[in-house]
Amino acid sequence: MFGLTFEKLLLIGVIAAFVIGPQRLPEYAARLAGFVRQLRGMADGAKERMREEMGPEFDEVDWKKLDPRQYDPRRIIRDALLEEPGSAAPAPALKPVSRSGPGPAAAAAMAPLAEGKPVTPGGPSDVRGVPFDAEAT
Known part of the structure; x- marks a missing residue:
């Protein structure tokens, strides 16, 4: 578990005994045990909820195959x-893009440009369609 061997756990316990002290060590050990129990209960609860929601398919899943x-x-x-x-699956067919020209809305917006008229920002012939405040710039 997490690469901890018995020797490492023993060393951590000895260091904890010196840092925490012998008076408070039982209290902290009880807290740690309660935390581990609570964490294990939460994991079991999550597993049970998954089993309830997935139904019989939960037992059929090969969880080792899904291990990242x-x-x-x-x-x-x-x-x-x-x-x-x-051998690869064929890519889904994409709808061809029409190259006949701009749509009616784009053609109407670009009409003043084609006629050589100036485009006033924020005006009715503004190609960009972005609100423009002449006093702010």
Whole structure:
């Protein structure tokens, strides 16, 4: 658990005994035990809630397969590069973009530019459509 060996736990206990002191050590040990019990209860409660919400599918899930520690980015990239070109799932078809020209709203907004008229900021022919305050600039 977390790479802690018995020797490390013993060393932590000895240091805690010196820092905390023998009078307060039982109180802090009881608090730690209560915290561990509470944490374990919360974990069990979360597991039970997942089991209730997922139903019988909860027991069928291979949780080891979903463990993020098993993913090695180098292996994933190597597998993707060595994958056969035709074996990948085809990409979803995208709707072709129409190249016929601007839509009616864009054409109406650009009409003053095409006619050579000046565009006044904030005016009815403002192409940008952004509010503009001439006094603020």
